[in-house]
Amino acid sequence: MATGHLVVAGLGKAAGLAARMARVPGIGLLAVETRRFPDGECYARWLQSPGGARLWLVGQFAPPDAGLLEALIAADAAREQGAGFVGLVAPYLPYLRQDRQFKPGEAVSSRTVAAVLSRHFDGLVTVDPHLHRYKSLSEIYSIPSRVLHAVGPLAGWITARTSNPVLIGPDSESRQWVSRVAALCKAPFTVMRKKRVSSVEVHSSGLRAADVRGREAVVLDDIISSGHTMAGVVEAALHLGARKAFAVGVHGLFAPGARKLLKQAGAAAVVTCNTVPGPTAKVDVSELLAEAVLQDQPRAATGRRARAGCTT
Numbered sequence: 001m002a003t004g005h006l007v008v009a010g011l012g013k014a015a016g017l018a019a020r021m022a023r024v025p026g027i028g029l030l031a032v033e034t035r036r037f038p039d040g041e042c043y044a045r046w047l048q049s050p051g052g053a054r055l056w057l058v059g060q061f062a063p064p065d066a067g068l069l070e071a072l073i074a075a076d077a078a079r080e081q082g083a084g085f086v087g088l089v090a091p092y093l094p095y096l097r098q099d100r101q102f103k104p105g106e107a108v109s110s111r112t113v114a115a116v117l118s119r120h121f122d123g124l125v126t127v128d129p130h131l132h133r134y135k136s137l138s139e140i141y142s143i144p145s146r147v148l149h150a151v152g153p154l155a156g157w158i159t160a161r162t163s164n165p166v167l168i169g170p171d172s173e174s175r176q177w178v179s180r181v182a183a184l185c186k187a188p189f190t191v192m193r194k195k196r197v198s199s200v201e202v203h204s205s206g207l208r209a210a211d212v213r214g215r216e217a218v219v220l221d222d223i224i225s226s227g228h229t230m231a232g233v234v235e236a237a238l239h240l241g242a243r244k245a246f247a248v249g250v251h252g253l254f255a256p257g258a259r260k261l262l263k264q265a266g267a268a269a270v271v272t273c274n275t276v277p278g279p280t281a282k283v284d285v286s287e288l289l290a291e292a293v294l295q296d297q298p299r300a301a302t303g304r305r306a307r308a309g310c311t312t
């Protein structure tokens with residue numbers, strides 16, 4: 001393999017996404033095997049040597065912990081085999097929601113995970129990270145990071161599959177993506193107010209019948225986890241006279257029972273991006289990711305701590 005050759009490798013369920021990225025000319029694909037020992041420990045083996053390559057590992061972080069450990073172990077093994085640069089593509093970047101101490105004594109896990117990943121990788125590419133109280137990943141990541149937005153692919157799906165849509169953001173944080181997707185769809189949008197009582201009790205308010213009556217409501221959020229945020233808004237939109245309501249998320253984490261909850265709420269369809277694989281992952285972000293790693297050219301010598309040419 002030529003030194004500095006750009007390659008991607010997908011870990012576990014991210015193998016499909018990595019293969020799609022490698023359809024773009026200029027990106028090679030390496031195979032890495034990962035599995036579990038009977039006691040649950042991670043095993044990783046490079047089936048083709050990453051020696052000399054500029055490698056982007058594509059990880060799968062829903063659920064997060066096993067995927068994170070797999071990525072660290074595979075990255076170290078790649079480096080031991082001579083990879084000149086090891087970056088992480090985290091299509092969904094976990095551990096961002098605990099971005100402060102909400103109660104005394106709580107761990108701010110976002111900082112811990114960022115510190116560990118920054119030690120093991122030379123660069124980071126991700127899609128729509130949950131930046132709420134942090135304004136930029138550089139507040140906690142010390143490696144170059146690049147943030148991509150799925151607004152284009154999401155707008156493509158909404159335009160093709162809905163008619164006379166109104167986009168609804170369930171909380172103030174969602175304004176950033178809802179407004180951009182709505183502009184691309186040339187559709188109106190509204191943003192609600194959300195009060196979270198617990199991880200499974202959440203109330204969004206402020207939707208008016210005039211916003212949704214006779215329209216197809218598209219509820220758009222960055223993450224669908226327990227499904228309670230989306231389910232509440234879908235129910236409200238239908239109750240207020242929307243013709244249909246779609247639950248659309250960037251990252252479909254789907255805690256147990258979440259899909260059932262959305263179905264019971266009356267969602268006409270539940271759709272997410274393939275940042276997390278699964279039956280709802282209908283919106284493809286592989287080209288966005290491929291472009292990002294292609295654009296990432298080293299400024300000087302590659303190697304540990306070399307700048308990835310990414311911006312936050």
Ligand code: R5P
Pocket residue numbers: 170171173199202221222223224225226227228229230
């Ligand atoms: C949080 O603020 C996020 O933007 C989502 O609204 C949230 O993670 C959704 O969680 P759930 O599906 O558990 O209501």
